[in-house]
Amino acid sequence: MxxxxxxxxxxxxxxxxxxxxxxxxxxxxxxxxxxxxxxxxxxxxxxxxxxxxxxxxxxxxxxxDEFERRVDLEAIAIGGAVGGFGFFTYGMLLNAKVIAQPSAESVAIWVLPVLMGSFGVAKCALGWYYRSR
The missing domain is CATH 1.10.287 (Helix Hairpins)
Structure with a gap:
């Protein structure tokens, strides 16, 4: 390491x-x-x-190094897109009253963990992808 x-x-x-x-x-x-x-x-x-x-x-x-930064940048972009898209989709479903309305704090408290978690998953997936190439 x-x-x-x-x-x-x-x-x-x-x-x-x-x-x-x-x-x-x-x-x-x-x-x-x-x-x-x-x-x-x-x-x-x-x-x-x-x-x-x-x-x-x-x-x-x-x-x-440059390659590790590239992987992290791609993971941040993918994680942000996945997390943002997920919350956008959730908001659209809430707006259409397709799912039950939660409290605002129960949604807001999950934004950072979802973004960090999706970054972590994307980083692992990209690591696997680049190792297999």
């Missing part, structure tokens, strides 16, 4: 661990908190580690 990828893992895993801990704490604390300011702070605690995850992703992409 190259140094750039080792650094990525050193940055990614602690940030994801912090996210998991803070999301669990945040959800439990919100049950007993009163007031807008404290609820806002506690709700946004898990956002900080995700910013560090994004930072780690940007740094690894920036420091990779």
């Amino acid at each position: 190259r140094a750039v990828h080792k650094r990525y893992l050193r940055e990614f895993f602690p940030a994801m661990f912090a996210y998991v801990v803070l999301i669990l704490l945040s959800v439990s604390w919100l049950k007993s908190l009163e007031g807008t300011a404290p609820r806002t702070v506690v709700t946004l605690l898990p956002v900080l580690p995700i910013a560090f995850v994004i930072r780690a992703m940007v740094r690894v992409i920036r420091d990779q």
Whole structure:
């Protein structure tokens, strides 16, 4: 494993661990908190580690070689298109009242995980594609 990828893992895993801990704490604390300011702070605690995850992703992409950057760029484009198309389709079905209307927060909270997940799947698929060529 190259140094750039080792650094990525050193940055990614602690940030994801912090996210998991803070999301669990945040959800439990919100049950007993009163007031807008404290609820806002506690709700946004898990956002900080995700910013560090994004930072780690940007740094690894920036420091990779040209081919790895190309794969990541293609994966970002495909993942963004798939995630965006999926949410667009979902919105059209909601607008036509073909499916039940969820709460706004239940949709909004899934945007980043869907984009990151579709990026990850696309990156794996592209890695497999380029290895087989």
